[in-house]
Amino acid sequence: MPRFFRKSEKKAGSSPGLQIDVQAASGTEPEICVLIYSKDSLETYHLPNIDAAPSLIQKNKTAWIQVTGIQNHFAFSRMGQLFNIHTLTLEDMVNPAHPPKFEDFDTYYYVTLKQLAFDPGNHEISETQVSIAVMENLVIFVQDKPSPCLKAVEKRLQSGRGNIRTAGPGYLAYALIDAVVDHSLDVIGQIASAVESVERDMLEDLNPGHLEQIHRLKREVIFFNKQLRPVRGAILSLIKSESPFVSDTVIRFYADILDHVNHILDAVTSLQELLSSMLDFYMSSQGNRMNEVMATLTIISTIFIPLSFLAGLYGMNFKFMPELEWQWGYFVLLGGMAVIGSAMVVFFKKKGWF
């Protein structure tokens, strides 16, 4: 499956919004888990389907509906009716290829993000789609498969520490987004470590394997950049949205996330520059080595080829070759060869070839 561009399953020319075709409607029903919490209480309900969820919501408590699995479009259509969600939002929720974005609607706002993870084994980044819709006293969280960010925030909610239980759905959404971005920080941290470790290796002892490592890291940095860059715009839109579901106190926290995202994007730029410099170093080192190899070959060849010619000359079987008859011919030739050879060596030394 291509990683650098994945098309949604929507057919060209079909209606916009969620399409409930037969195949998608028969997909596995998503797992529904609803958490109802206030300062002092936290109740967890596992539901067979979404229909029972609205009745659980209470006036003075915040509800968090966790939806895991996006195959069954029919379930999402029902959810859309129950909670008054726009069909375009539903379409985005079930599209695992949608890039990060923020969208503001009258009765809710919607954020979709990529949760990234780096597999140091095959040096590849994997992604999970995560969507968050924030309403008056409700957060709907949709994920394709179980994601660590949800677990982390759920744990914090259970511990009840901090103001997560009292600060309403806007703060819960912030906590989830923050967890997703923090995971990106982990990923870029691992990539940065890998890049710098390859760089140290290269400077110590260059070998051909470094080339593939550089290429693979470059590819992952490009991929990471592609997945993270839209997050900046999404958070910025969220901050500037003036949505009634984003309170002023939470904005300060979103500004903090924006700081982190900017920090990551700066690091990505630096890493790309560093990888380019590493590749230049690799290629030039290749050139250096080629020069060394060629100089060796040339020195040896240009010294011995003329000498071998001379030896061949006096190995000829002509009947009349006066030099061969001379008493000291052999030694004169040896002397001449020594002179020629030494002259060559001096010549190459002077040229700085060794």
Add this chain to the structure above:
Amino acid sequence: MPRFFRKSEKKAGSSPGLQIDVQAASGTEPEICVLIYSKDSLETYHLPNIDAAPSLIQKNKTAWIQVTGIQNHFAFSRMGQLFNIHTLTLEDMVNPAHPPKFEDFDTYYYVTLKQLAFDPGNHEISETQVSIAVMENLVIFVQDKPSPCLKAVEKRLQSGRGNIRTAGPGYLAYALIDAVVDHSLDVIGQIASAVESVERDMLEDLNPGHLEQIHRLKREVIFFNKQLRPVRGAILSLIKSESPFVSDTVIRFYADILDHVNHILDAVTSLQELLSSMLDFYMSSQGNRMNEVMATLTIISTIFIPLSFLAGLYGMNFKFMPELEWQWGYFVLLGGMAVIGSAMVVFFKKKGWF
């Protein structure tokens, strides 16, 4: 015919707007098909020429005039008079080389786009010009040759599902633009698959054919980018135009298209970076291989060239060469050669040449 820059046929210094020269006026008359639809009805008329179209238009129904073929400028001139279309718009409609744009006029707005298709056989993108003029209860759609986006939307109109029949000409135009952009998604998806498949191949087993593949894909990505980038500006202008023919509900859908276009452009940037990295990898791998080849040649040459010289030396026919007379001369020489050869091997091992 050049693909990267095609000039319109307009002669430098001629009047602006549609030129009705003799040759262009005698071109094939375009095919005219008119669809008149409302919530409950859909009528299709195939007309011999454009003149009968105005009389078909009804107050409470939306009309969609499909014009296929742009050779006969005279027909377009008549259409301009019938529907009060600006001469510059007519000029753009019959110019298959015009880049995507949005333009807002008093009585209509005008969008021109490129419908793209990727031929996996010769790895080339082909394009069809598509123009849409949206008036009060009328959409005029002009295409050079039959295009799949029209078929898809027509089918949707016939099925009557969704709100396409009731939402007026603005929504019909949106549906057409959406179909065109969706086709671009298909194209970039195919290119992305091709790029990633070449990359996998390269990492497994590099061969010289990959170079041409990389170049061809680069060329198509450049071409794709050139064709799609202006679409962004066109959609943005459409959203910001405050044209009376763009209703607020439709703007939400256009924002969705804009999202897709941005997604594609991000993917294009990533693919360009990935292709660059692939080329760097290719070139450095070449260098690696050259180094390996050269090292082999140099090792063999520098070991045997001096030894051959020695052999040549004792093949000389000088009368007086004392070594030749020695009982063990031959074996001493063989021993000496073995020592020299081994020393060379050790030397190259130490240098890390093999």
Add this chain to the structure above:
Amino acid sequence: MPRFFRKSEKKAGSSPGLQIDVQAASGTEPEICVLIYSKDSLETYHLPNIDAAPSLIQKNKTAWIQVTGIQNHFAFSRMGQLFNIHTLTLEDMVNPAHPPKFEDFDTYYYVTLKQLAFDPGNHEISETQVSIAVMENLVIFVQDKPSPCLKAVEKRLQSGRGNIRTAGPGYLAYALIDAVVDHSLDVIGQIASAVESVERDMLEDLNPGHLEQIHRLKREVIFFNKQLRPVRGAILSLIKSESPFVSDTVIRFYADILDHVNHILDAVTSLQELLSSMLDFYMSSQGNRMNEVMATLTIISTIFIPLSFLAGLYGMNFKFMPELEWQWGYFVLLGGMAVIGSAMVVFFKKKGWF
């Protein structure tokens, strides 16, 4: 004469505005041609100098003064006094090196442009400076040497078709600028054709001559870009200027020119990217060929150099070399050589060197 940066003749530290030094004042007097036109009439006057021009201008007609030749600064100074033109404008008019710009004054606006032409013989772009000052019912057009854009517009004026005769000086200026930009479209079209033709040639059969072609085309694209890019700013300023001499109907036409300029600039960017990709392809193909050549040399050398050594060994004249005495020594050696040679061939096959 340098093409990429030409300084005006103004001396550093001299007064701003037109300098009437003795040398420049004695230059050839410019050719003056005045066209006075209205809907129904067109009169053409060839004047010996500029002084008679003002008296020809009539209230209800538009005047077009064509000035060919910019050597005689004295004539321009007189023109400045007659028509109240700022000294900086006059300085720009006589400076053939001035980049394109728009400037708005109280009583007129001023546009200077480069008319470009591509000489397919030496693959070089040449330029002619063209200046246009638009006043209430007057257009002053200044050119260094006769330019095709003037001819094209003059012809249109003579034919009287379209609204060029009735739409006033703003429309005449538009027609001239449009003609200049259309010539640029021709030039980039020819360059694009040349680039794509070199690319096709390269993919079919690469030869060293392509390198120089690529470089020359790159140079011309850089030059073209340098000459055209400021035009965008000039047209934008013109559109936004709110000058009383730019009517609303004309602005629509200028927007059309802007479209063309943007289209050209997009094409320039694509061509630069394509040329870069072509150069990369060229260089990598060089590398491929070098690898092939080197592999051939290495295979032949490493097979025969050791065999030649063995032959040389048994060509030595030592008195006591037992192998030489053996009955089957020669054949054993031949066999050994065959084994060594075959082993080498197998080794290189395995390495994939041929």
Add this chain to the structure above:
Amino acid sequence: MPRFFRKSEKKAGSSPGLQIDVQAASGTEPEICVLIYSKDSLETYHLPNIDAAPSLIQKNKTAWIQVTGIQNHFAFSRMGQLFNIHTLTLEDMVNPAHPPKFEDFDTYYYVTLKQLAFDPGNHEISETQVSIAVMENLVIFVQDKPSPCLKAVEKRLQSGRGNIRTAGPGYLAYALIDAVVDHSLDVIGQIASAVESVERDMLEDLNPGHLEQIHRLKREVIFFNKQLRPVRGAILSLIKSESPFVSDTVIRFYADILDHVNHILDAVTSLQELLSSMLDFYMSSQGNRMNEVMATLTIISTIFIPLSFLAGLYGMNFKFMPELEWQWGYFVLLGGMAVIGSAMVVFFKKKGWF
């Protein structure tokens, strides 16, 4: 420890703001030093912990609290309570990896910066985190380890010259930030010297060591750029903040710092371009040298290989080889060889190979 991306210690999904976990709470207590000064007095107090600090603050004097050491999060938490500091600010203060930023709160503003130092020995830039919170008559300065900028400003305060004692906390903060930026000026100055000295060396006598020097300098310039670029935004935000703690007279001085930062960033861009040009020069010089080496090898080989073949030919032991019997055969051959050799030399001369 990676230099190009360091993650803070915050765990993904944990609460925002300062985390007081057991380990961090048991870290070394920071060193606290408080300076209370006015026009005529300066008192210095070394405190065992932060708790005694508030009581030292006087109405008409400015207080400067210097905190050295960021391990003990508990101490920072207490400081936050005492001086009403936001938990996100506290989190940033104890995070040595936080990039430079400015943040404006109701009761204070907060600036964090990197103090850079260049170690000419290993050609690496090291950094110290420095944080400054400015309140009504108080500056809190936090550093990880003792930094030279603090010393320089303290000395100026002790001397009492200039208006540092009278201009309030805003001016003290400015003096600290100015000192930090001045250190960056030193660092880029040293890097620029190193770059230009390598460039001079290269042009005089290129050697393979220059490659590693270029790469290392490139890496440090990338690192420097990454650390300094956010400072520009921080200072700009500070100037535009309209914080009550930034007076108009101080803004003029901040504009001066901004000037310096812009100057540095311009220099960084130029150095990056210069280093790229140097690398290009290095790689092309390699190519030149390779060409020279190869030409030498080729000339010698192509002259002597055919001659050696001829010598070998007449060294064969065929019974019937008529040339060998000729009286002047040997001399004819020598003459032929001289002709062939000279012809080759002339051929290579003509080709310009030496």
Add this chain to the structure above:
Amino acid sequence: MPRFFRKSEKKAGSSPGLQIDVQAASGTEPEICVLIYSKDSLETYHLPNIDAAPSLIQKNKTAWIQVTGIQNHFAFSRMGQLFNIHTLTLEDMVNPAHPPKFEDFDTYYYVTLKQLAFDPGNHEISETQVSIAVMENLVIFVQDKPSPCLKAVEKRLQSGRGNIRTAGPGYLAYALIDAVVDHSLDVIGQIASAVESVERDMLEDLNPGHLEQIHRLKREVIFFNKQLRPVRGAILSLIKSESPFVSDTVIRFYADILDHVNHILDAVTSLQELLSSMLDFYMSSQGNRMNEVMATLTIISTIFIPLSFLAGLYGMNFKFMPELEWQWGYFVLLGGMAVIGSAMVVFFKKKGWF
């Protein structure tokens, strides 16, 4: 002394503004020259020091104080007191490394620029710092060493032509800035000529010396760009400043300077692109030549190495080698060699190697 980044002499952490340390106070006293002029008069005074200058200033005349030499900080401090100049301005005036900028104060505005000169001998740009402070009826001009721009403007003032004598201090400042920018035009003109001349040489007959020329020109273009780019911002700030010392008529002239600066910056970009293309051409031409050299070596070697082997074979001294005894053995072998050699030649011809 580094050219690409020069730090001012200010020590990190010292007070902002002019520092009067002992060493700098004892520097050579600057040369002071005061010109008092009005429409009809021009008086020149050479003063021993700055103190006498204020008394020379007259109500209805414009004063121009020329200060040459910036070593004596004490003199500048006195000047600051006499004319009410901000300490930061004084600091900038005596700092020869300060980049170009404009700064607006209540009682004056301040511009600092680099006067550039190109030494065609060593192909290096040199710079002189020039500062201009414009007050109500006074211009203070500070230069490190005598600069040609001052001379040019002084001459114009003496000639009294144009409106330089009547247009006040704002116009005098304009004349000085214009002269400085005009010198930059000269410099870039010379560089452009040098670049284009190297390019022509390269296309005619490439030689290794071109590489160093390209690198040196690139370096100077980078340097030029670094020195000129901030001028754009300075002039823009000046135009937008609404300072009472910048009259509306003068703004038109500043817009003209801005035009020139933009023109130069466009040329710089084009030259950088052209130099890059030239380097690419150089490197690929190297590759072409390497290919040619290697092909020659390979052809000769692969033809003669196998033939030499055969000759060596029949030069062996085995007692029993049947071929040697054959009557026509020698001629058969010669024939065989001719066949092998010709086959090889045909093979290489087919491969297109020569």
